[in-house]
Amino acid sequence: MPYTRKMTPPRPRVALFVTCLVDLYRPSVGFAALKLLEEAGCEVIVPDSQTCCGQPAYNSGDRATATDLARAVVDAFYPYDYTVAPSGSCAGMIAHHFPALFADDPFYRGKAEALGAKTHELTSFLTDVLGLTSVTARYDGVATYHDSCSGLRELGVKAQPRALLGSVAGLAVREMAEPEICCGFGGTFCVKYPDISTRMVGDKTKDVAATGADTLLAGDLGCLLNMAGKLKREGSTVKVRHVAEVLAGVTGDVAPIGESR
Amino acid sequence: MVQVTSPAFKRNAAAALEDVSLQKALGKAKGAFLQRRAVAVAALPEFEALRDTGRDIKNHTLANLDFYLEYYAANVEKAGGQVHWCSSAADARAAVLEICRRAGAKTVTKGKSMISEEIGVNDHLEAHGIQPIETDLGEYIIQLRHEHPSHIIAPAFHLNREDWEAQFRLSHTDLPKDRVFNERRDILSEARTRLRQKFLAADVGITGANFLIAETGSSVIVTNEGNGDLTQTLPRVHIVLASIEKMVPTLEDATSLLRLLARSATGQDFSVYTTFSTGIRRQGDLDGPEEYHVVLIDNGRSNMMGTEFQEMLRCIRCAACMNHCPVYGAVGGHAYGWVYPGPMGSVLTPTLVGVDKAGHLPNASTFCGKCESVCPVKIPLPKLMRHWREREFERHLSPQGIRTNLALWAWFARRPAAYRLATRLGIGALSMLARGKGAFRRLPLAGGWTAGRDLPAPEPGGTFMARYKAQQKDKRR
Numbered sequence: 001m002p003y004t005r006k007m008t009p010p011r012p013r014v015a016l017f018v019t020c021l022v023d024l025y026r027p028s029v030g031f032a033a034l035k036l037l038e039e040a041g042c043e044v045i046v047p048d049s050q051t052c053c054g055q056p057a058y059n060s061g062d063r064a065t066a067t068d069l070a071r072a073v074v075d076a077f078y079p080y081d082y083t084v085a086p087s088g089s090c091a092g093m094i095a096h097h098f099p100a101l102f103a104d105d106p107f108y109r110g111k112a113e114a115l116g117a118k119t120h121e122l123t124s125f126l127t128d129v130l131g132l133t134s135v136t137a138r139y140d141g142v143a144t145y146h147d148s149c150s151g152l153r154e155l156g157v158k159a160q161p162r163a164l165l166g167s168v169a170g171l172a173v174r175e176m177a178e179p180e181i182c183c184g185f186g187g188t189f190c191v192k193y194p195d196i197s198t199r200m201v202g203d204k205t206k207d208v209a210a211t212g213a214d215t216l217l218a219g220d221l222g223c224l225l226n227m228a229g230k231l232k233r234e235g236s237t238v239k240v241r242h243v244a245e246v247l248a249g250v251t252g253d254v255a256p257i258g259e260s261r
Numbered sequence: 262m263v264q265v266t267s268p269a270f271k272r273n274a275a276a277a278l279e280d281v282s283l284q285k286a287l288g289k290a291k292g293a294f295l296q297r298r299a300v301a302v303a304a305l306p307e308f309e310a311l312r313d314t315g316r317d318i319k320n321h322t323l324a325n326l327d328f329y330l331e332y333y334a335a336n337v338e339k340a341g342g343q344v345h346w347c348s349s350a351a352d353a354r355a356a357v358l359e360i361c362r363r364a365g366a367k368t369v370t371k372g373k374s375m376i377s378e379e380i381g382v383n384d385h386l387e388a389h390g391i392q393p394i395e396t397d398l399g400e401y402i403i404q405l406r407h408e409h410p411s412h413i414i415a416p417a418f419h420l421n422r423e424d425w426e427a428q429f430r431l432s433h434t435d436l437p438k439d440r441v442f443n444e445r446r447d448i449l450s451e452a453r454t455r456l457r458q459k460f461l462a463a464d465v466g467i468t469g470a471n472f473l474i475a476e477t478g479s480s481v482i483v484t485n486e487g488n489g490d491l492t493q494t495l496p497r498v499h500i501v502l503a504s505i506e507k508m509v510p511t512l513e514d515a516t517s518l519l520r521l522l523a524r525s526a527t528g529q530d531f532s533v534y535t536t537f538s539t540g541i542r543r544q545g546d547l548d549g550p551e552e553y554h555v556v557l558i559d560n561g562r563s564n565m566m567g568t569e570f571q572e573m574l575r576c577i578r579c580a581a582c583m584n585h586c587p588v589y590g591a592v593g594g595h596a597y598g599w600v601y602p603g604p605m606g607s608v609l610t611p612t613l614v615g616v617d618k619a620g621h622l623p624n625a626s627t628f629c630g631k632c633e634s635v636c637p638v639k640i641p642l643p644k645l646m647r648h649w650r651e652r653e654f655e656r657h658l659s660p661q662g663i664r665t666n667l668a669l670w671a672w673f674a675r676r677p678a679a680y681r682l683a684t685r686l687g688i689g690a691l692s693m694l695a696r697g698k699g700a701f702r703r704l705p706l707a708g709g710w711t712a713g714r715d716l717p718a719p720e721p722g723g724t725f726m727a728r729y730k731a732q733q734k735d736k737r738r
Contacts, residue, residue, distance in 0.1 A: 018726070020674075024687075024719060024725075025688075025717070025719045027722065027723070027729075028720055030725040030729070048677070052674045056670065057667060057671055059650065060654065060659070060663065060667055061652070061654030065671040065674075065675075068671075068675055069675065072675070149628070149630055154630065180631075184627060185627065186627025186628060187627075187628075189626065189628075190709070191707075191709035192624060193274070194713060195271075195274060196592060197713075199591045200588075200627075202713075203587075225716075228715075228717050229700065229710070229717055230714040230715075232699070232700045232715040233702075233713070233715045254720060255699060257699075258700040258715060260697055260718070
């Protein structure tokens with residue numbers, strides 16, 4: 001009888017790009033992402049030299065700073081099988097915009113393109129790459145889901161979070177009339193043009209209210225802080241959370257965004 | 262001539278947001294455009310492929326623009342027309358005035374043309390005793406109100422039916438008091454009645470062009486009211502105002518782009534009138550002008566060639582980008598402060614009036630990307646706006662406060678260890694300030710944020726990186 005050895009396929013080594021907003025403002029989202037990835041069979045590494053993907057500089061026209069920060073991210077994340085971020089905006093920056101930053105630097109452009117090809121937004125990675133179709137979490141409520149612009153238009157994140165939310169026990173999802181319209185965050189836009197930004201997020205919260213949902217979910221913390229801030233100002237009782245918190249079942253550990261225990 | 266008020270964009274926008282009547286008009290008009298486009302696009306399975314075709318036609322033409330321009334001009338002349346090459350707005354105004362003078366014109370009818378707004382033809386003619394009369398319904402009321410278009414295909418996008426009625430009662434002094442204006446049709450018929458005599462009396466007709474066709478020397482206009490046809494067929498002299506990027510090589514290319522244009526613009530399969538004009542009236546022709554002039558305008562376009570802004574020259578002026586733009590939808594077109602509003606204007610205006618004046622426009626975008634996703638010729642509008650921000654930054658035109666904050670943040674972001682320390686302290690301080698509350702109603706230095714919304718407080722317990730590090734340490738123990 002020939003000798004056979006039982007092999008377990010190696011666990012994919014996933015580098016978690018925490019994102020600067022999650023790092024500073026909402027660590028629970030990072031831990032939720034960690035949990036989801038580990039439960040899906042990944043070995044998760046958190047490279048400790050990460051700061052920011054560079055979007056604030058990139059979108060303010062400071063290409064030199066953006067390129068420096070991109071180079072650091074490329075070096076830190078390049079060695080792993082995948083890079084995953086709980087944000088369509090930061091994942092889109094790495095996947096689509098990094099290569100453009102290195103137009104005149106063939107060495108880094110090559111690395112950036114390779115990194116870009118293995119960089120994913122969290123819910124898209126779980127479903128499209130790992131083939132996950134359900135989670136074990138429970139959340140009692142009715143949620144509505146806001147499609148953040150970069151994730152939606154740069155990475156095609158639309159069905160993935162909804163598919164996973166569909167498996168959460170106790171949860172119903174009720175769509176807004178216009179879930180794909182920008183919430184008015186736009187990075188530095190929200191402080192450079194606060195009047196317009198406030199008007200846009202006001203339109204969004206009206207749409208949220210019209211659904212009658214008790215919870216607002218999205219995949220990007222920037223949009224979530226903006227929408228939560230507006231809902232609080234309006235005295236709304238709608239709870240705002242990152243989708244990863246619900247999918248990982250950690251909502252019991254942390255108050256909704258903008259609220260305290 | 263449209264004065265540039267783009268430097269006052271913030272003030273313009275704030276006023277627009279408070280303008281109840283404008284907000285009402287924006288809400289109504291916008292919804293209709295979006296719905297109709299969505300239906301028209303859904304009904305055409307090859308629409309996405311057609312966008313690629315449109316982009317490729319335009320790219321090819323731009324790459325060979327010198328050749329096609331000369332080929333086109335030769336064909337215009339073969340058909341008895343005349344091409345006036347104008348490198349600047351002043352040249353173009355002078356050329357139009359000269360043609361009108363030689364024709365002995367007293368009145369000139371005009372079809373809708375954005376390039377005419379750009380070069381300021383109306384004021385120039387008026388200053389020299391020639392009366393221009395706008396015949397597009399929207400342009401007609403705008404002219405009565407001494408305003409400028411707020412939208413590139415619907416000039417009176419900012420007006421409500423009540424505004425039309427009020428203006429007619431004011432300007433048409435012989436109007437019976439009991440005339441009713443309940444419907445769009447009532448407005449249209451009033452304008453038509455007034456314009457009929459003007460069409461017949463005009464000595465010169467000026468139109469724009471949606472496309473110029475190199476192989477035939479033709480110009481193409483699309484309208485829904487038929488005013489363009491009357492403008493160009495009734496007077497003795499027809500002047501076409503067109504910028505150089507309107508060029509396409511063949512009739513077939515023009516029809517491909519026409520299929521994209523109406524669907525993207527108004528959600529129609531085709532505009533009601535699509536008119537091809539080639540040269541002067543030939544022997545035996547029943548109508549057509551005795552003189553056919555094309556005033557071919559550069560006015561800054563050739564400076565865009567070979568730069569990152571060349572892609573902007575693909576634009577076919579459908580207005581889908583502004584119809585779908587949440588910023589345009591909030592503030593309307595006049596806030597942008599010059600001829601071209603919305604995302605396309607935010608790219609084009611800095612090219613034409615200077616980024617020092619129009620710097621706000623490419624900044625006043627969230628980069629939501631909706632404009633690019635609906636553009637029929639796939640212009641990467643957010644990318645081009647970002648290029649303007651880069652030019653601004655390089656030239657030190659962006660506000661000093663923003664530059665200082667950015668430099669400070671960048672110093673730390675480049676140095677992970679310093680960044681950890683600074684963010685740990687910063688977030689700690691912010692948490693303390695929050696004193697257990699979930700959000701700030703007000704916070705020093707964060708007025709931009711907190712004027713209209715609360716600022717959520719950071720989650721208690723420190724940054725992710727600090728907590729993660731502590732966890733890993735515990736695990737190793």
